[in-house]
Amino acid sequence: DADVTQTPRNRITKTGKRIMLECSQTKGHDRMYWYRQDPGLGLRLIYYSFDVKDINKGEISDGYSVSRQAQAKFSLSLESAIPNQTALYFCATSDLARGETQYFGPGTRLLVL
């Protein structure tokens, strides 16, 4: 089984809708991250969490919110989706013992119409 899983893998939604992307991990890492990937822009950090009670904004948090339900679960919400949020979204965990090397999930491809 994959160490970092994301659901759904693909999602099409309409402008103004609220959607949630979910991430689960079995690696036992405390730190979890949400990124988006756009062509030509690379990976950009949206939010990160160092434990259940610690949530931090990343480079591009506007329009997004997160919830850390447990050590193993970290969800990303788009409160009111807009077409500009069409992207590939990745969840990641990090291994503190290896310089916080990141381990990524398979990604969620989101299309906002």
Add this chain to the structure above:
Amino acid sequence: QKEVEQDPGPLSVPEGAIVSLNCTYSNSAFQYFMWYRQYSRKGPELLMYTYSSGNKEDGRFTAQVDKSSKYISLFIRDSQPSDSATYLCAMRTNTGNQFYFGTGTSLTVIP
């Protein structure tokens, strides 16, 4: 200026060639350097991890860090069609919480 610059390619080489992939960066405080490989429609997977300067070798892959030039490289020897993917560099400081990623270089190895 971006924190990390990476030539997007695409790069196309024949099977068996030596491939050189590179990133430059502007923040002299970066200490942790990683290379990731990303296949189409997949998440990035860690290839190499290096702390500070020097070389690190793992099979056909060699990572080099030149902090004086703010330049890192990934070399792939005896390239295989299965190496066809996008390669991302990433780095961070000792105390920073954020990784900075390059935009990725697309590589195709032709049989």
